[in-house]
Amino acid sequence: MTAPKSKELSRRGFIKCLSASAMAGATLKFTAGPAAASEAAAGQSWGTLIDLTRCTGCESCVLACKQNNRLPNPEITATQLDSDAYTCLEKRKTGPIQIHYVKRQCMHCLHPACVSACTVGALRKTAAGPVVYDDSKCIGCRYCQYACPFGVPTFDWESPLGLIHKCQFCQARLDQGQKPACAEACPNGALRCGRREELLAQARAQIISNPGRYVDHIYGEHEAGGTSMLYLSAIPFAELGFPELGSEPIPQKAENVMAQTPLIALTVAAVASSLAWFLQRREKLAQLSIAVKDHQEDQA
Amino acid sequence: MTTLIAKPEKTVSLSITAGSIVLSSLVLLTLLGVLAGLARLVLGLGATTGLNDGYSWGIWIGFDFVLIAFSGAGFTMAAIAHVLRLHRFEPAVRPAILAGLMGYTTVLVLLLLDLGRPDRFYHFLLYWNLHSPLFEISLCILFYSTVLAIETAPFLLERLKWPKLVRFLQKFMMVVAITGVTLSSLHQSTLGTLYLNMPHRLDPLWYSPALPLLFFVSSIMAGLSMAMLAYYVAASILGQKVKAEVLHGLAAGAAWVTLLYILLKLGEFAVAGELPALFSFDSMSQLMWLELGLGAVAPFLLWLIPAIRRHRMGQWLTPGLILFGVLFNRFSATLLAQTPPAGTPPYSAHILEWLSTLGIIAGAALAWYIAVRWLVIFEDTGKAGRHA
Numbered sequence: 001m002t003a004p005k006s007k008e009l010s011r012r013g014f015i016k017c018l019s020a021s022a023m024a025g026a027t028l029k030f031t032a033g034p035a036a037a038s039e040a041a042a043g044q045s046w047g048t049l050i051d052l053t054r055c056t057g058c059e060s061c062v063l064a065c066k067q068n069n070r071l072p073n074p075e076i077t078a079t080q081l082d083s084d085a086y087t088c089l090e091k092r093k094t095g096p097i098q099i100h101y102v103k104r105q106c107m108h109c110l111h112p113a114c115v116s117a118c119t120v121g122a123l124r125k126t127a128a129g130p131v132v133y134d135d136s137k138c139i140g141c142r143y144c145q146y147a148c149p150f151g152v153p154t155f156d157w158e159s160p161l162g163l164i165h166k167c168q169f170c171q172a173r174l175d176q177g178q179k180p181a182c183a184e185a186c187p188n189g190a191l192r193c194g195r196r197e198e199l200l201a202q203a204r205a206q207i208i209s210n211p212g213r214y215v216d217h218i219y220g221e222h223e224a225g226g227t228s229m230l231y232l233s234a235i236p237f238a239e240l241g242f243p244e245l246g247s248e249p250i251p252q253k254a255e256n257v258m259a260q261t262p263l264i265a266l267t268v269a270a271v272a273s274s275l276a277w278f279l280q281r282r283e284k285l286a287q288l289s290i291a292v293k294d295h296q297e298d299q300a
Numbered sequence: 301m302t303t304l305i306a307k308p309e310k311t312v313s314l315s316i317t318a319g320s321i322v323l324s325s326l327v328l329l330t331l332l333g334v335l336a337g338l339a340r341l342v343l344g345l346g347a348t349t350g351l352n353d354g355y356s357w358g359i360w361i362g363f364d365f366v367l368i369a370f371s372g373a374g375f376t377m378a379a380i381a382h383v384l385r386l387h388r389f390e391p392a393v394r395p396a397i398l399a400g401l402m403g404y405t406t407v408l409v410l411l412l413l414d415l416g417r418p419d420r421f422y423h424f425l426l427y428w429n430l431h432s433p434l435f436e437i438s439l440c441i442l443f444y445s446t447v448l449a450i451e452t453a454p455f456l457l458e459r460l461k462w463p464k465l466v467r468f469l470q471k472f473m474m475v476v477a478i479t480g481v482t483l484s485s486l487h488q489s490t491l492g493t494l495y496l497n498m499p500h501r502l503d504p505l506w507y508s509p510a511l512p513l514l515f516f517v518s519s520i521m522a523g524l525s526m527a528m529l530a531y532y533v534a535a536s537i538l539g540q541k542v543k544a545e546v547l548h549g550l551a552a553g554a555a556w557v558t559l560l561y562i563l564l565k566l567g568e569f570a571v572a573g574e575l576p577a578l579f580s581f582d583s584m585s586q587l588m589w590l591e592l593g594l595g596a597v598a599p600f601l602l603w604l605i606p607a608i609r610r611h612r613m614g615q616w617l618t619p620g621l622i623l624f625g626v627l628f629n630r631f632s633a634t635l636l637a638q639t640p641p642a643g644t645p646p647y648s649a650h651i652l653e654w655l656s657t658l659g660i661i662a663g664a665a666l667a668w669y670i671a672v673r674w675l676v677i678f679e680d681t682g683k684a685g686r687h688a
Contacts, residue, residue, distance in 0.1 A: 082353065115431075116429075117432055117434065117497050118429055118432055120424055120428075121435075137423060138417065140420075141415060141416070142357065142416065143432070143497075146356070146498050146501060151642075155353060155416060156416075157344070157351065158346045159344055159346075160342060161419065162344060163416055163417065243500060251431065254494075254497045258431055258433060261490075264486060268485045269479075272383045272482065275383055276477075279385040283385060
């Protein structure tokens with residue numbers, strides 16, 4: 001345990017030292033990467049268990065979300081995420097009469113790729129669970145839209161000064177001890193907010209005690225390294241349009257490479273400098289030997 | 301009427317006409333581009349682009365990444381001159397560095413158009429995210445543009461006849477060049493790292509943990525090809541004779557680096573078990589063959605044939621195809637080989653996106669032309685430049 005920890009510390013110290021900036025040091029603390037979020041903390045963070053078998057498609061959650069976030073057209077529901085809808089209900093026909101409703105919103109990943117990708121650190125994973133967005137920092141580069149495996153962040157295309165929009169897990173309400181607006185509005189008990197660890201245990205118990213009701217899969221338990229939003233479903237998640245993702249956190253590979261930045265910079269600079277110095281010296285020596293030769297010939 | 305007057309000096313007047321047609325169309329394109337850019341700033345991205353939430357990067361970002369690779373000419377030639385000290389390539393250094401400066405300026409303008417909040421472009425200096433490839437790229441591009449400006453300064457100072465300042469700057473040129481090479485190695489490779497955050501979107505034939513290395517190597521082959529082109533065009537504008545051995549040397553460099561790229565790419569396909577996908581000849585496989593076959597394997601094989609590489613026109617096949625290949629590679633990674641979330645409408649670039657892109661590139665070409673005419677581009681022949 002001790003060895004990797006000290007290695008991690010020394011790497012951080014190294015980066016800090018090179019960037020020679022207090023600001024960089026401060027940012028490092030704020031931008032939680034996969035290494036920063038520990039399993040125990042993730043278990044205690046907030047999550048929501050979404051039981052798709054209980055959803056009747058009443059859309060109360062969508063309207064409550066719009067009202068709570070003061071989004072335009074609070075009386076009109078949404079079937080896809082956009083800058084005016086942080087959650088939506090997708091209607092999926094899987095048979096002649098079978099209709100499934102799928103509530104979509106930010107998954108609040110444990111290792112969010114959007115947070116890792118954001119150029120200016122406008123997105124942040126809080127210890128309590130929510131992935132929050134600071135619209136005063138955002139420059140609208142839209143890299144988060146590419147990094148997110150769930151297609152969640154949306155952009156306000158109509159405004160000349162467009163920004164990103166996404167569900168923030170009603171962070172302010174959570175802080176006050178309230179449920180997120182969508183979970184509170186659901187009349188069917190399809191949305192249950194709680195500690196992630198407890199929700200996972202409840203979900204597992206539900207699958208076992210209701211044979212045939214659910215597929216044996218809690219979507220979000222392992223997907224992309226785990227998400228705060230967890231889903232239960234009666235049919236395989238792929239049929240409902242959920243992306244099939246491995247358990248590796250999306251930003252892992254890029255962060256591994258980015259951590260090498262100081263090393264790459266130093267290596268390139270050192271190799272180029274020594275090569276240039278050596279070749280220049282060889283040139284000078286060659287010129288000198290020619291000059292000496294000429295001088296000797298002159299004397300002779 | 302024009303033909304009657306032009307008859308006695310047919311060749312001269314013809315070349316002037318061709319040149320002025322090119323120049324006036326560049327001016328026209330630039331003006332249209334400025335108008336298109338203004339329209340975007342006033343009306344917003346929704347009204348002036350074909351972008352949507354699934355395809356939120358379009359041809360602006362595509363051309364940005366292409367131009368950064370092509371502008372690799374600057375750091376590649378700076379490395380050849382100041383690090384490897386291959387003095388026989390000296391004539392091709394200044395046109396390439398100038399092209400690099402224009403390329404990066406274009407990139408900055410296009411990025412500014414693409415940002416949702418162009419008014420906050422400086423935020424990456426205030427709010428750092430060391431995990432973000434795009435943060436590193438932004439910072440490197442800013443610093444490297446400064447390096448290019450310093451590297452270009454002597455071209456102007458020599459014309460202004462300020463030898464003291466030139467000598468002062470030359471003292472630091474090696475350090476500046478090595479800084480530029482370091483910054484370029486970082487951001488050219490980080491442009492590959494950028495895509496490592498998109499395993500769910502980018503086709504496996506393009507997605508690879510080796511992307512940083514592949515992007516770095518391909519920026520060198522594009523850079524050398526671009527340097528050939530910049531040298532040839534600059535010499536033609538100034539009425540100078542092109543040194544064949546310079547072109548041949550650069551083509552040889554580009555060809556061998558391309559071979560390295562092909563081997564890396566094939567090795568990656570083999571290790572990742574993607575050879576069946578490569579030979580499946582579905583749309584993604586065809587796209588990869590177009591890029592890798594026509595844009596890398598073909599130029600290398602053509603270069604191996606002495607009759608072609610020594611031919612006056614044939615020698616352009618290798619750099620031309622390499623540039624085509626790198627252009628396709630960057631566009632595939634950004635657009636063509638991407639799978640957006642289900643339900644995303646297709647993206648087709650708005651006419652204003654094309655006009656602004658072409659206009660800004662035309663403006664950069666025009667600026668490069670004027671700089672070649674007015675600055676000292678060929679060190680030993682400043683006078684010949686004025687004659688032309």
